[in-house]
Amino acid sequence: MKKTSLALFAALLLSTTAHAQIANDKVKIGVLSDLSGIYESGAGNGSVEAVKIAVEELGGKVAGKPVEVLAGDHQNKPDVGASLANRWYDVDKVDMITEVVNSAVAFAVLDVTKQKNKLMMLTGAGSADFTGKACAPDNSVHWVYDTYELSAAVGKTVSQLGKKWFFISADYAFGAALEGGLRPVLQRNGAEIMGGVKHPLGTSDFSSYVLQAQQSGADVIALNNGGDDTVNALKAIREFGLKAKVMGFGLDSPLAIKAMGLATAQGAYNVNPWVNAEDADTKAFIDKFIQRRKTFPGSFQVGTYSAAKQYLKAVEAANSTDPKAVLAKIRATPVKDVFTQDGVLRPDGRMVHSVALTQIKAPSESKSEWDLTKVIAKLAGDDVFRPIDADGGCPAFAKK
Amino acid sequence: MSAIDTKPTDTKPAAEAESFATSRKLDYAFYALALLVLIAAPFFVYPLFLAKVLCFCLFACAFNLLLGSVGLLSLGHAAFFGSAAYIAGHALKVWGLPFELAALLGTAAAAVLGVAFGYISIRRSGLYFAMITLALGQMIYFLAFQLPFTHAEDGLTAVPRGKLLGLFDLNNNLVLYYTAAVVFVAGYLLIHRITHSTFGQILNGIRENQPRMISLGYRVNDYKLAVFALSATLAGLAGATKTMVVQLASPVDVHWATSGDVILMALLGGVGTLFGPVVGAVLVEMLQFYLADSGLPIQMVIGAIFVLCILVFRQGIVGEINRILGR
Numbered sequence: 031m032k033k034t035s036l037a038l039f040a041a042l043l044l045s046t047t048a049h050a051q052i053a054n055d056k057v058k059i060g061v062l063s064d065l066s067g068i069y070e071s072g073a074g075n076g077s078v079e080a081v082k083i084a085v086e087e088l089g090g091k092v093a094g095k096p097v098e099v100l101a102g103d104h105q106n107k108p109d110v111g112a113s114l115a116n117r118w119y120d121v122d123k124v125d126m127i128t129e130v131v132n133s134a135v136a137f138a139v140l141d142v143t144k145q146k147n148k149l150m151m152l153t154g155a156g157s158a159d160f161t162g163k164a165c166a167p168d169n170s171v172h173w174v175y176d177t178y179e180l181s182a183a184v185g186k187t188v189s190q191l192g193k194k195w196f197f198i199s200a201d202y203a204f205g206a207a208l209e210g211g212l213r214p215v216l217q218r219n220g221a222e223i224m225g226g227v228k229h230p231l232g233t234s235d236f237s238s239y240v241l242q243a244q245q246s247g248a249d250v251i252a253l254n255n256g257g258d259d260t261v262n263a264l265k266a267i268r269e270f271g272l273k274a275k276v277m278g279f280g281l282d283s284p285l286a287i288k289a290m291g292l293a294t295a296q297g298a299y300n301v302n303p304w305v306n307a308e309d310a311d312t313k314a315f316i317d318k319f320i321q322r323r324k325t326f327p328g329s330f331q332v333g334t335y336s337a338a339k340q341y342l343k344a345v346e347a348a349n350s351t352d353p354k355a356v357l358a359k360i361r362a363t364p365v366k367d368v369f370t371q372d373g374v375l376r377p378d379g380r381m382v383h384s385v386a387l388t389q390i391k392a393p394s395e396s397k398s399e400w401d402l403t404k405v406i407a408k409l410a411g412d413d414v415f416r417p418i419d420a421d422g423g424c425p426a427f428a429k430k
Numbered sequence: 431m432s433a434i435d436t437k438p439t440d441t442k443p444a445a446e447a448e449s450f451a452t453s454r455k456l457d458y459a460f461y462a463l464a465l466l467v468l469i470a471a472p473f474f475v476y477p478l479f480l481a482k483v484l485c486f487c488l489f490a491c492a493f494n495l496l497l498g499s500v501g502l503l504s505l506g507h508a509a510f511f512g513s514a515a516y517i518a519g520h521a522l523k524v525w526g527l528p529f530e531l532a533a534l535l536g537t538a539a540a541a542v543l544g545v546a547f548g549y550i551s552i553r554r555s556g557l558y559f560a561m562i563t564l565a566l567g568q569m570i571y572f573l574a575f576q577l578p579f580t581h582a583e584d585g586l587t588a589v590p591r592g593k594l595l596g597l598f599d600l601n602n603n604l605v606l607y608y609t610a611a612v613v614f615v616a617g618y619l620l621i622h623r624i625t626h627s628t629f630g631q632i633l634n635g636i637r638e639n640q641p642r643m644i645s646l647g648y649r650v651n652d653y654k655l656a657v658f659a660l661s662a663t664l665a666g667l668a669g670a671t672k673t674m675v676v677q678l679a680s681p682v683d684v685h686w687a688t689s690g691d692v693i694l695m696a697l698l699g700g701v702g703t704l705f706g707p708v709v710g711a712v713l714v715e716m717l718q719f720y721l722a723d724s725g726l727p728i729q730m731v732i733g734a735i736f737v738l739c740i741l742v743f744r745q746g747i748v749g750e751i752n753r754i755l756g757r
Contacts, residue, residue: 067729
């Protein structure tokens with residue numbers, strides 16, 4: 031009798047502590063993204079679906095508690111994002127917000143997250159300040175890529191692609207930022223910058239820019255633009271039959287490559303934060319994704335899937351949704367999944383992982399509808415992500 | 431004079447006096463009800479969201495002060511709203527000023543900008559006026575990208591709210607809401623007063639027949655400039671308060687799309703009415719907020735509602751209600 035009552039008491043105690051740790055007997059993930067604007071195709075509803083897949087694969091439950099996924103459209107407005115995050119945390123009791131493509135919105139949501147002591151897993155936003163001056167090691171992780179990594183990774187390709195570079199940059203903030211980031215990195219890696227041109231946003235005729243690139247005698251042309259500008263520039267380069275290699279930041283979208291056609295796009299390079307290991311797990315995920323979204327997943331979407339899955343596993347292990355406890359669990363084990371084979375979550379919130387130098391396949395190499403790119407080289411995470419104690423890094427971890 | 435209808439009536443004097451009295455009673459009853467809703471709302475709806483909505487209500491009313499009274503359609507009102515938002519944000523965050531001073535600074539900046547923009551733009555009317563305000567507004571937008579204190583596309587974030595009068599912590603949602611409510615009511619009353627003053631009647635006269643007002647000896651441009659500046663100032667007050675409420679100022683605040691949103695709010699609610707923009711602002715903000723996690727394509731839904739309203743309610747929602755009530 032005594033024993034059973036003791037056991038009962040112990041069970042009661044256990045259940046109450048568990049109750050206190052996973053609030054409301056539910057784990058809620060909010061996917062905050064651009065669901066109706068320019069970033070939708072690379073992030074948006076695909077990211078929401080990716081999180082749902084992650085939840086389903088874990089049986090819809092962690093630590094015996096059901097998992098719920100909310101999707102929100104921030105409409106690329108920081109104040110809409112911040113108000114929605116406030117409501118999600120206060121009213122809907124969301125435990126973790128993920129994705130948040132668009133850095134301006136992400137900064138706003140990060141402030142809310144810090145105030146409410148919740149967790150944010152950034153997979154869509156790119157500013158390197160999330161693990162720099164705006165870092166929040168106890169409340170945020172930066173999972174997929176950042177602007178520092180992008181240029182550093184391109185810099186590492188100098189030995190493979192060539193020493194003479196030429197820039198074709200979009201004449202607005204984004205293009206200027208890409209070029210500004212690239213110049214010092216290339217020079218540090220021993221490259222010579224032969225020149226550059228700026229084109230207005232939405233140019234359709236790139237012939238004069240491409241001819242200048244040809245005359246410069248460059249080995250590599252870097253396209254510091256995005257969307258249709260990248261497509262049109264690449265088309266012009268092919269039409270003029272330039273021998274130079276092409277490195278394009280805007281060549282990260284499978285949809286865009288498919289639309290352009292491999293005949294035009296073949297041979298162009300891109301740095302992809304997602305290293306496609308082409309193993310069984312990856313193939314299974316891609317199949318599921320294509321079945322539901324009718325398109326190949328982009329790196330943000332795969333990253334969001336990875337972040338959500340690691341989060342849920344950590345909640346299970348910690349039996350808690352407390353940000354610190356969850357982060358401790360994620361840090362404790364290296365990340366090895368569909369997104370990366372060698373990920374490590376650093377104390378400052380940066381998930382460091384290898385990135386891939388990819389090349390678009392020739393039509394003859396492509397075996398199926400979505401077989402578009404191949405990995406040329408893997409660049410080690412420590413070489414491309416900003417070191418934790420470097421200038422511009424998180425102040426809490428600066429060199430003393 | 432009815433608060434909701436600013437159009438002159440042409441009934442006989444006695445009947446006019448009578449209808450005037452009943453309409454006035456109806457007005458008081460309406461405003462008493464509205465005030466009750468305003469006070470009780472935060473206990474039913476998320477207060478932080480409501481506080482933000484109130485800022486946009488004031489912004490829409492300020493915009494409508496220009497469009498409704500003198501008939502000038504400005505496409506650059508986000509410039510006043512946004513620059514006040516940035517300056518108030520900078521004052522709160524970097525200079526560490528309390529909210530009252532920051533709001534004052536932001537509003538003053540918007541007023542100065544309003545006088546400058548007004549001086550340039552009111553010389554033209556119609557489409558030309560709209561285009562000039564659009565161009566000036568976009569200049570501010572690009573400035574917001576280039577100036578060092580605005581942090582380009584990342585915007586000013588983590589703006590501290592501080593304490594009201596050094597006593598009440600604005601981080602408390604209810605304190606925050608009632609502060610925004612007081613700012614809104616004060617702004618609304620001021621607009622109400624302006625519209626119903628002699629000054630407001632002269633503005634209506636200018637809207638209806640500018641050459642006649644000139645022939646009567648009014649300096650039309652001075653009146654236009656004055657109301658433009660007032661409208662800009664109140665838009666600035668709304669922007670400064672918004673920064674405190676949502677704790678950020680971003681390029682979206684100065685972008686022409688925000689100017690477009692405010693036109694949408696005024697048109698939906700009813701341009702010729704005082705209360706219409708409030709209804710429009712609540713509607714648009716609620717759509718943006720509650721549809722955000724509904725899975726519907728928000729911009730398309732708002733667009734469809736806009737088209738529907740234009741087709742069905744020519745005078746906006748409040749304008750149409752007024753017509754049905756026979757006022």
